[in-house]
Amino acid sequence: MVPARRARWTTQRKLAWASIACADVPAIIVLLESTLTDFAGPTLPWVWWSAFVLFILTLMLVHGILPRSNRVPVNALLVALIALAVTLVAFYPEQGWNALLFVVTAAAISFFWDLRTVIVVAAAQTATVGAMFASAGWPLADVLMGIFAYANFQAFGVLIVFALRSEAHARSELAVTNAELRSTAALLEMTSREAERLRIARDLHDLAGHHLTALSLELEVLMHLVREGAEREHVEKARRIARDLLASVGVAVSEMREAPNSIEPALRSLTDQIAALDVSILVHENEPIRDEHAVIVIRCVQEAITNSMRHSDATRLDVVVDAEARGIRVSIVDDGSGSADVVRGNGLNGMAERFEGVGGTLEVGSPAGGGFRIVGTIPLIVQPPAARQSADASP
Incomplete structure (x- = not known):
């Protein structure tokens, strides 16, 4: 089992707490004015x-x-946030610090x-600042100064957030590419191990088996040439x-050919060093997973990780x-936030085709309360799609 990592101090989380701190400034000033002045x-x-x-x-x-x-x-929620900011400024336009709330809304949107x-939206909020200050009886110079100041504050916040968005997008794309490379590397490693195991099995069968068979035949011939006595006993x-060694080699070769690869190390290497998600993996291999099925599972997990990083604001992914x-x-x-109407793209369609190609099924959906769920099944007895269609068509 791969334990989930702790919640990350993400770009959005940093922005959230910075925005809350900025929004608290007008509240603190209003509180101090009401109690101390x-x-x-x-x-x-x-x-x-x-x-x-x-x-x-x-x-x-x-x-x-x-x-x-x-x-x-x-x-x-963003529209409601803007409306609340307008309400707060409108109910106390005499306090110029309240316009900091427009900086917060500009950063949020x-x-x-x-x-x-x-x-x-930032231009409309700047115009609102001017209108509110003027209605409060501010001198014209102060109104113009307030418009200029808060227009620049909003512009600064917008530029900073867009720069953060660009950086976060670049990191996300890098993480997606890294996940895809790790998936390919995991599959290549499994294939290499399988090929090496089969090569050793073939070498044991072809070389050791051949020589042991020849040795047994030579000893059989020697049995007929040696007379009764100690020599014959040693030859026997x-x-x-x-003969026993030849049988042992045969058993070892059979076991090496049939021994399955465990899928957990491949999934572990796939999810290592993924900073964009806290990934938890739990594997129960009560029955061995064949290589062709392991490929489907690994590709499914890799595609799910990619989709979560690209299309969801998820922070955690659980794989069982x-x-x-x-x-x-x-x-x-x-x-993540999920979606009430799930539309399958190329990734989900490709994932479904892999499962259906081995007689399995794939279900995708977004449970109530958010999140995205993928459930894929592969039956033990595989029936080809053509055979299933023929069976469904028959009366």
Whole structure:
């Protein structure tokens, strides 16, 4: 079993906590103003503080610090985050630090939306800053200064987040390529071990077996040439030893040809040094897995890892392989956002074709509450697809 690694300090997690720290600045200032100065504070304080708590909770849902169901789209949360920021600034425009919340929303949407949409939203938020400051009676110079400052703050945050996105994407693609290379290396290693084992078995059979057979024949001839006595007894003993040794070589050759490779070392090497996911692997090989089935399992796990890193915000992937007398079952589950409508791409279609080619099945889906699940089965008795179709067509 490969133990799962600890949760990672990911780029998104860093951004989440930095955003929360930035959003806390206006709240701390408002709290200090309300308790230590003569400022009245926000209009309807309970509304402002309720909106602030909702803002923080929404921010944590957006970045995955709090669990989010796949029924709640992240885009809806981002729109709600922007609306809450506007509400907080509108209820207390006299405090200029509240506009820092727009910097937080600009950074949050930059992690999910394209650059053109982010620019439009940032421009609208900058205009909102100007309108709110003007409505609060700020001098024109201060209004213009606030517009300029918060426009630049938002631009800085957007550029930083897009740079982080680019770096994270590059790391993800590198991890995917590395996983694919490790999968190929694991399969090559299994094939090499199998080829080496078969070569040794053939050499034992062809060389040692041949010479032991010749030795037994020579001793058989010698038995007829040696008269009764101690010499004949020693020749008979040597003939029995040669015959027993020949039988032992035959058994060893048969065992070497039939000995299966364990799939766990190959899966272990496949998941080593994958920083993008915490991968847990559990293998129960109560029955040996044939090489052609091992290839299917390894390719299935590799494709699942690739899909999780490319198309999901999963942080954990659990793989369970059960090889029983009735067949092989592979279960792969991640903790990503999932999808209510699963569309099979080339990777999943190729995976299904591998299982169906040996008489198995592949089921994919997204359970309630998020995540993505893949279950592949390979029966013990394989029936070719053509034979199954003929059987289904017959009355």
